[in-house]
Amino acid sequence: MSESTLNDDLDLSGLPLVDNPVMPYLRQERIPHIWCPGCGIGTTVNCFTRALEEAAKDLDKVAIVSGIGCTGRVAGYLNLDSFHTTHGRAIPFATGLKLANPDLSVVVYSGDGDLFAIGGNHFMHAARRNMDILVVCVNNFTYGMTGGQVAPTTPIGATQTTMPFGNFENPASLPFLADAAGATFVARWTVFHVRQLTRCFKEALGKKGFRFIEIMAPCPTLFLRRNRLGDGVDMVRQYKERSVLRNGADTKEVAVGMEGDIVVGTFVDRERPTWLDAMNSHFSSVLGDRYRTYGG
Amino acid sequence: MSDEAPVRKAKGTVFVQPEVCKGCSYCIEFCPTDCLEFGREFNAKGYHYPILGRPEDCTGCGLCGLYCPDFAIFGMRFKDLEAARAAAAATPPTR
Numbered sequence: 001m002s003e004s005t006l007n008d009d010l011d012l013s014g015l016p017l018v019d020n021p022v023m024p025y026l027r028q029e030r031i032p033h034i035w036c037p038g039c040g041i042g043t044t045v046n047c048f049t050r051a052l053e054e055a056a057k058d059l060d061k062v063a064i065v066s067g068i069g070c071t072g073r074v075a076g077y078l079n080l081d082s083f084h085t086t087h088g089r090a091i092p093f094a095t096g097l098k099l100a101n102p103d104l105s106v107v108v109y110s111g112d113g114d115l116f117a118i119g120g121n122h123f124m125h126a127a128r129r130n131m132d133i134l135v136v137c138v139n140n141f142t143y144g145m146t147g148g149q150v151a152p153t154t155p156i157g158a159t160q161t162t163m164p165f166g167n168f169e170n171p172a173s174l175p176f177l178a179d180a181a182g183a184t185f186v187a188r189w190t191v192f193h194v195r196q197l198t199r200c201f202k203e204a205l206g207k208k209g210f211r212f213i214e215i216m217a218p219c220p221t222l223f224l225r226r227n228r229l230g231d232g233v234d235m236v237r238q239y240k241e242r243s244v245l246r247n248g249a250d251t252k253e254v255a256v257g258m259e260g261d262i263v264v265g266t267f268v269d270r271e272r273p274t275w276l277d278a279m280n281s282h283f284s285s286v287l288g289d290r291y292r293t294y295g296g
Numbered sequence: 297m298s299d300e301a302p303v304r305k306a307k308g309t310v311f312v313q314p315e316v317c318k319g320c321s322y323c324i325e326f327c328p329t330d331c332l333e334f335g336r337e338f339n340a341k342g343y344h345y346p347i348l349g350r351p352e353d354c355t356g357c358g359l360c361g362l363y364c365p366d367f368a369i370f371g372m373r374f375k376d377l378e379a380a381r382a383a384a385a386a387t388p389p390t391r
Contacts, residue, residue: 018311018380020361020370031367037318037343042365050362192326194362233321 025049025059027079034073038232040191040217041071041138045078047194048109048136051201057105064107065094067114070144070219071137074109088118091126094133102276102295105205106132112139112153116172120152127181127210132274134204134211137174140219148222155258159226171255174214179251179268184209186251186268190216190239193264200266209274216262227258308356308373310348317368319343323360329353332360 022045035041052062064082066075067090075082085093090108098106108115115123115137126133141158143149148161152172159166178186185207189197197215204211218224218235229235239262246254247265254263273281276295283291310332317339323346324332333349346369348354354371361370372380 018372018377018384020311020313020367021358022361022367022370026367032316032318033366035365037366038320038322039365042367043322043363046362046364046367194359198362231320233325236322237325 021053022046022049025052025079026077030077033077035070036219036221036232038218038220039070039144040140040215040232040236041074043191043194044136044138044197044215044217045074047198048107048201049078050198051205054198055202055205057205061103062105062107063094063097064109065090065097066108067110067119068145069111069114070140071109071111072114072145088114088120088122090114091119091122091131091133091135095126095131098132099276099295102132106134107205108133108135110135110137111144112137112141112174113143113151116174116177117152124177124181127178127183127212129275130182130184130210130272130278132208132210132276134213136201136213136215138215138217139174140217140223142219142223144219144222148219148226155256157258158223160223161226173251173255175212175254175267176251178210178212178214182210182272183212183268184270184272185211185213185266187212187266188214188216188254188264190236190243190262190264191218192236192239192243196264203266207269209272216256304352306351306354306356306374308354308358308371308377309351310346310354310356310360310369310371312345312347313368314339314345315341316366317343317345318366319345320365321346322363322365323369326363327360328357329355 062080064075064078064080066072066084068087075084090110094106094108139153141153142151150160150163150167154167155171157166175186175188185204187200218232220232243262243264245265246263249263249267251267256262280293331350331353332346334344335347339345356371356373358371
């Protein structure tokens, strides 16, 4: 990589170089990354690392787990304890990681196809059990890495490689699904809302229970190009125009289509005992002194 | 009142790593003071990268760095720059 260059005026010679604030969190030998020009995933990574910094997390106690896909590569680029699992199995792996070492702060960072199609059942059951993990879903409405097939989030009417005459399948509304399955924290932001997203990450990192954040991101190469929606920046401009902030909105009413409002904000924030807490309190009441509590 | 435009003074600046830029124009589009623009130069991959076209307008808010999906640009206030330099001098370079 070349060195940072300051634009015009200031004289840098002899001064120590200032690093991009995100650099200490990245495996720099892997940068530049392979994401397409205009892809929003890198922006979400920026926000996530900024939130880690602001939350003053001990990075030895943060683990990041990804599945397969474009977003699945995040685990490979972040300089944390990370694991790139098989397709759809990021949540089971994260569950095991959390239960084996309850001190860890476990983050699942994956895409919509990985978390909701191939791994949809795992998402539901981890939310139902209230596993203490943070699940970040970067939703680009398509399967990016495999060539633009219809994903469970593809809006009706969108053209994809497997639906050349337009999609007719009803898409899943991810916040509604997470809410119904029992997640304790459900939020949605888009790539346009970088400050809000950073704050949301920070807030979610400080909470317990199954936390879910959906981030809408443009896929310029497949979703936008096939639907003639312009470039990545055009879609982010659309997010700016179409998004409506509605904190605490009923998750039944936050579905996203090709047009119309995109409801963003924190929809659900509630307290429920996590799986470990529930197990400890249950066995303590059933077994009494014979049971030694495990983890936090 | 004088007819002259008020003299603006930059409160910060941006740093660009041209070689990792992919020319997505997020930083240019969402800069709150519109001080960035595409330069005429190409990088090795053939993308135009942003330059600070109106340095006097830059507030060093760092929003360009937060938007940049390729980690190619970041902004900083002058008042934070000295501290960052001192920190950079104290720790071994990360790349």
